[in-house]
Amino acid sequence: MPESVLSTPLTTTTAAPPGPGGPRKSLVLATACLCQLMVTLDASIVNIALPAMGGSLDFADSALPWVVNAYALAFGGLLLLGGRVADLAGHRRALLAGLVLFGVASVLGGFAQTPAQLIAARAGQGVASAVLAPIGLTLIMVTFTEGAARARALGVWSMVTAGGSALGVLLGGVLTDLLDWRWVFFVNAPLVLVAAALASRSVATARPPRAGRLDVVGAALGTGAMSVLVYGLMSTDRHPWDSPRTIATLGTAVLLGLAFLGWEARFASAPIVRLGVLRVRTAWVASLIVTLIGAAMLVGFYFCSLHLQNVLHYGPLAAGAAFLPFCAGTMAGSMTAGRLGARFGGRATLTGGLVLAGLGMLWFSGLGVSSGYLTAFVGPSVVAGAGVGICMVANTAMGTSGVDPREAGLVSGLLNAGRQCGGTIGLAVLSTLAVAATRHAAAAGDSTPAALAAGYDRAFVVTAVLLAVAALIAVVFVPAPPRRKAAGV
Numbered sequence: 001m002p003e004s005v006l007s008t009p010l011t012t013t014t015a016a017p018p019g020p021g022g023p024r025k026s027l028v029l030a031t032a033c034l035c036q037l038m039v040t041l042d043a044s045i046v047n048i049a050l051p052a053m054g055g056s057l058d059f060a061d062s063a064l065p066w067v068v069n070a071y072a073l074a075f076g077g078l079l080l081l082g083g084r085v086a087d088l089a090g091h092r093r094a095l096l097a098g099l100v101l102f103g104v105a106s107v108l109g110g111f112a113q114t115p116a117q118l119i120a121a122r123a124g125q126g127v128a129s130a131v132l133a134p135i136g137l138t139l140i141m142v143t144f145t146e147g148a149a150r151a152r153a154l155g156v157w158s159m160v161t162a163g164g165s166a167l168g169v170l171l172g173g174v175l176t177d178l179l180d181w182r183w184v185f186f187v188n189a190p191l192v193l194v195a196a197a198l199a200s201r202s203v204a205t206a207r208p209p210r211a212g213r214l215d216v217v218g219a220a221l222g223t224g225a226m227s228v229l230v231y232g233l234m235s236t237d238r239h240p241w242d243s244p245r246t247i248a249t250l251g252t253a254v255l256l257g258l259a260f261l262g263w264e265a266r267f268a269s270a271p272i273v274r275l276g277v278l279r280v281r282t283a284w285v286a287s288l289i290v291t292l293i294g295a296a297m298l299v300g301f302y303f304c305s306l307h308l309q310n311v312l313h314y315g316p317l318a319a320g321a322a323f324l325p326f327c328a329g330t331m332a333g334s335m336t337a338g339r340l341g342a343r344f345g346g347r348a349t350l351t352g353g354l355v356l357a358g359l360g361m362l363w364f365s366g367l368g369v370s371s372g373y374l375t376a377f378v379g380p381s382v383v384a385g386a387g388v389g390i391c392m393v394a395n396t397a398m399g400t401s402g403v404d405p406r407e408a409g410l411v412s413g414l415l416n417a418g419r420q421c422g423g424t425i426g427l428a429v430l431s432t433l434a435v436a437a438t439r440h441a442a443a444a445g446d447s448t449p450a451a452l453a454a455g456y457d458r459a460f461v462v463t464a465v466l467l468a469v470a471a472l473i474a475v476v477f478v479p480a481p482p483r484r485k486a487a488g489v
Contacts, residue, residue: 333389360384
């Protein structure tokens with residue numbers, strides 16, 4: 001890989017632009033962003049509606065979390081496979097299939113009459129999202145050349161990625177309070193119709209499907225490893241980390257992962273993940289950093305929401321509206337990341353965004369029972385949001401630079417899988433730390449709200465540390481841009 005590609009990920013041009021008969025770029029970007037909006041929205045929109053769902057369908061307390069877990073398990077487990085499907089089947093075909101499945105699952109979820117029906121519908125949404133998420137990024141990679149054009153497109157896409165979760169919390173509160181919990185599913189139907197119309201008009205069959213068959217053994221091992229890992233991590237709220245069940249589950253995930261790597265490296269004739277792609281520095285560094293960003297994003301949203309509702313006693317609608325400053329910060333950061341990258345280089349932009357996001361999370365750790373919204377919540381929301389927007393764009397641009405268009409889906413799947421697994425791992429680990437801190441504070445005599453705030457604050461501090469580690473990785477492993485020669489030299 002040429003050093004110039006690695007050192008200037010936001011300004012280097014290596015890919016050819018689409019020909020005159022290619023897709024319309026603005027419509028392709030709109031299609032990619034709408035698909036990403038549905039994926040990120042669906043991951044958070046049901047959270048506030050869970051109590052209403054539980055009461056309406058008579059959920060058992062132990063079954064209600066599976067409305068969230070079924071989606072996360074299917075989504076996280078199938079992301080690598082979903083990314084490869086786009087490369088093998090063709091972008092438009094895979095995209096339309098994913099949209100149809102997402103729309104059908106959403107409508108079935110809205111009409112669900114039993115807990116089992118709702119959980120099955122959520123699993124269907126997760127399967128569809130595992131196809132839609134990588135394809136959206138893939139479309140940007142193959143449509144926009146590296147440099148300013150791709151940076152602007154990634155800015156919009158990253159803004160949707162980061163802001164969609166906050167918007168989901170807000171929209172979930174609005175729909176649940178003003179209409180009915182079923183509308184958190186029905187709202188997807190018009191989005192699917194618009195996305196399908198845009199895709200049919202703008203996304204061409206950019207190239208015929210690649211020769212060869214899908215690596216069935218590799219797909220089974222990779223999906224199994226991801227699924228078991230996600231399931232094991234999600235179960236730590238009921239089974240401690242040192243319990244035999246948790247150890248056995250995570251150990252099984254590790255064994256399946258090793259078997260997957262061995263099969264892909266030595267036996268697969270057409271591997272679902274060509275391990276050689278990880279020799280490209282931009283690919284593995286970006287995948288590692290996005291794992292830490294994913295942990296910070298999900299943990300930040302989760303514990304901020306808990307603090308607003310459990311400590312400050314906000315209702316669902318007010319808690320959702322409270323995230324608007326974060327959305328504004330993310331939008332600002334995402335839209336300025338391209339200009340920052342062009343001026344200061346990819347490494348400085350990525351590192352600066354990670355540091356800014358970390359400072360915002362550290363600021364959140366000062367939240368207490370008497371913290372006011374304007375004085376203690378808006379400031380860190382804007383700072384953390386801006387940092388997340390900047391580092392998401394810069395990291396995605398770095399990870400997709402110099403990638404063979406035929407492997408765009410693979411790299412997209414890796415980046416999405418990293419973000420999803422990072423969020424799942426981060427939430428599982430930091431929830432344990434938060435509970436321990438809460439118990440310690442309660443034992444010391446703190447009131448319940450104060451004890452909860454102490455636990456949430458511990459999680460924010462650790463999240464800031466994770467972002468600091470990501471910034472250190474960026475400084476060490478992302479090459480600096482080449483020095484410009486002085487005029488006349």
